[in-house]
Amino acid sequence: MEVFGITGTNGKTTTSYMTDHILGELGIKSALVGTISHRIGENVYEAVNTTPGRDLFERYTAEAKRQGIEVIVTEVSSHALVQGRLEGLPVRYAAYTNLSRDHLDYHGDMENYYLAKRKLFDFKTLLSAIINIDDEYGRRLYKELAEGDFLRPVGISLLENADYRAEIIDESLDGTEFRVVSEKYGERTFYITQPGRHNVYDALISAALISERFGENGFEGACDALRSFKGAPGRFEVIKGSDSGITAVCDYAHTPDALMKLLSSVNELRRRNKSREGHVITVFGAGGDRDKGKRPLMGKVAGKLSDIVILTSDNPRTENPDDIISDIADGLREETNMYITDPDRRSAIIRAVSIAKRGDIIVVAGKGHETYQITASGRKHFDDREILKELLT
Numbered sequence: 001m002e003v004f005g006i007t008g009t010n011g012k013t014t015t016s017y018m019t020d021h022i023l024g025e026l027g028i029k030s031a032l033v034g035t036i037s038h039r040i041g042e043n044v045y046e047a048v049n050t051t052p053g054r055d056l057f058e059r060y061t062a063e064a065k066r067q068g069i070e071v072i073v074t075e076v077s078s079h080a081l082v083q084g085r086l087e088g089l090p091v092r093y094a095a096y097t098n099l100s101r102d103h104l105d106y107h108g109d110m111e112n113y114y115l116a117k118r119k120l121f122d123f124k125t126l127l128s129a130i131i132n133i134d135d136e137y138g139r140r141l142y143k144e145l146a147e148g149d150f151l152r153p154v155g156i157s158l159l160e161n162a163d164y165r166a167e168i169i170d171e172s173l174d175g176t177e178f179r180v181v182s183e184k185y186g187e188r189t190f191y192i193t194q195p196g197r198h199n200v201y202d203a204l205i206s207a208a209l210i211s212e213r214f215g216e217n218g219f220e221g222a223c224d225a226l227r228s229f230k231g232a233p234g235r236f237e238v239i240k241g242s243d244s245g246i247t248a249v250c251d252y253a254h255t256p257d258a259l260m261k262l263l264s265s266v267n268e269l270r271r272r273n274k275s276r277e278g279h280v281i282t283v284f285g286a287g288g289d290r291d292k293g294k295r296p297l298m299g300k301v302a303g304k305l306s307d308i309v310i311l312t313s314d315n316p317r318t319e320n321p322d323d324i325i326s327d328i329a330d331g332l333r334e335e336t337n338m339y340i341t342d343p344d345r346r347s348a349i350i351r352a353v354s355i356a357k358r359g360d361i362i363v364v365a366g367k368g369h370e371t372y373q374i375t376a377s378g379r380k381h382f383d384d385r386e387i388l389k390e391l392l393t
Contacts, residue, residue: 001065002090004209005076007120008097008132010258011202012050012075014194015097017232018206020073025225026214031064033057034075035252036233036369041067051080054087061089078103078116091123093213095130095205099137100257105291114140121145128212129153130205133162154212156204158197164208171195173238173247173269180204185211185219191227194236196265234368236262237385241392245358248388252368254287254314256297259365263305266361278359279307281352284366285345286328288319288374295324296331303335306363308355310340312348314366315374345373346387353391364388 004019006012013035023030031040038045038052040063051074052060064072076094080086099114107113114137121129121141129145132138133155145153155162163184169177175193178200182188192203207222214221231237239248253262266280282302286295302309311328313321321343332339342348352362364384367373373382 001061001069002071002092003086004071004073004093004095004213005086005091005120005123006074006095006097006205007076007078007081007117008095009100009102009255010253010261011097011198011205013252014199014232014235015095015202015205016073016075017235018203018226018229019209021229022206022210022222022225023071023073025228026210026218026221028071029067029069030071030073031060031069032073033060040064041069049080050075050077051085054085057085057089076120078113079106081119082107082116086120086123090125091120092125092127093130093209094120094123094126094128095209096121096132096135096138096141097201097205098132098135098257100255101291101294101297102255103291104293118144124150126151130208130212131155132201132205133157134159134201154208156201156208158200158204164204164211166190166200166204168197168200171269171272176200178203180207180223182211182219185216188219188223190223192229193227194229194231195238195269196236196261197268198261198265199236232369234370234385236265237368239385239388239392244356244392246353246356246360246362246392248362248364248392250364250368250384250388252370253284253365254367256294256301259284259298260301260305262365263301263363266363267305270361278357278361280305280361280363281308281310281356282306282363282365283310283312283345283348283352284364285312285314285316285321286324286366287315288317288321288324292327295327299328299331300334301331303332303339308338308340308352309336310342310348310352312341312345313343313373313375314345315370316376317374318376321375345382345384349384349387350391353388362388
C-alpha cells in the first residue's frame with residue numbers, strides 16, 4: 001500500500017477527489033482522507049482535521065490494509081506537516097497545488113508557511129513530486145528539488161512548457177475542455193464537468209500523479225475517467241434556477257487567492273457566454289478567531305470582481321460578526337462603497353436571490369461543503385446549498 005499526499009493552500013480537496021475517482025475507474029481500490037470526510041473503504045468517518053493525527057492515521061492504514069486498499073489519497077495540511085502527523089507513512093507520490101495567504105495566525109508569516117508545506121517533499125519514501133510551476137512558491141519548490149540529488153520534480157503548467165502542459169479549448173458553466181501535452185505520453189483532449197481555470201489545474205495535477213504512477217495507461221485512464229467526475233462537494237457547485245434563469249455557485253473559497261480565482265472564473269465564464277449579460281452578486285464572510293489580516297484582502301477582491309457584494313457571517317466563533325464584517329469592509333471600500341451588510345447568513349442569501357434577475361450569477365463563498373455554522377453559542381446546522389436549492393429550484 002502507498003500514500004499519495006496532496007498539499008497547498010487551495011485545490012487540495014478537488015485534486016484528491018479527482019485522483020481518487022481516476023483510481024476507482026482504473027480498478028484500483030483507494031481510500032480518501034481530507035477536509036470533507038475520511039473514507040476507508042465502506043467506512044466513512046467525520047473529518048475533525050483535514051489530516052488526522054499520527055495515531056489515527058496509523059489506524060486508517062491498518063484498516064486499509066485489511067480491506068485490500070492499494071492507495072490512500074490524502075490532503076496534507078501545513079499543520080499536519082509541522083506536527084509530524086505523517087511520519088512513518090509510505091508517502092510515495094506528492095503534489096503541490098499553490099500557496100497563498102492562510103493560517104498565518106499559526107505560522108506567523110509566509111516563509112514559515114512555505115517551509116511547512118515544503119516538509120512533504122523531504123519524505124525519503126517519495127518516488128515522484130508533482131509541482132504547479134505557475135505558482136510563485138511552486139517555482140521555488142521545483143527549483144530547490146531540481147537542484148538536489150533526491151528526486152527529479154515533475155512540473156505542470158498552463159502558461160509555459162512543462163512535463164505536463166494544458167491549454168483550455170472551451171469552457172462554460174457546464175464544463176471545460178482542454179488539451180494536455182505530456183513529454184512522455186503525447187497529447188490528449190480532456191473534458192471535466194467543472195468550469196474554471198483553477199479546476200483545470202487540479203485536473204492536470206491529478207492526471208500527472210496518476211501518469212507518474214501508472215505510465216501511459218494512467219495518462220489515458222485519467223483522460224477517460226475525468227469525463228465522469230461529478231465534482232467535490234461544495235467546490236464550484238452550480239445550482240441553477242429552473243424558471244428564474246438565475247445561477248448560483250457555492251464554493252469553499254475562504255482565502256483572498258481562492259476568492260480571486262473563483263470570481264475570476266465566474267467573470268470569465270460570463271464573458272465567454274455572450275448571451276449572458278447578468279451581474280455577479282457575491283455573498284461571503286470570514287471565519288472568526290482566525291487570521292484577521294486576510295479579511296480586508298478578501299474584501300478588496302470581492303469589491304473588484306463583483307457587481308454587488310453582500311457581507312455576512314462565516315463561522316464567527318467567539319468573535320462579534322459585526323467586527324469581522326467591519327474588517328472585510330475596510331478592504332472592500334478601496335474598490336467600492338456600494339455594498340450590503342447582513343450578519344444573518346440565511347437572510348443574506350435570501351437577499352441575494354431577491355435582488356438577482358435572469359442571467360445573474362450568485363456566488364456564495366466560504367463554507368462550501370460545510371453543513372454547520374459555528375457561533376459563540378455553539379454549532380448548529382447550516383448548509384448554503386440547501387438554502388440555495390430551496391430558493392432557486
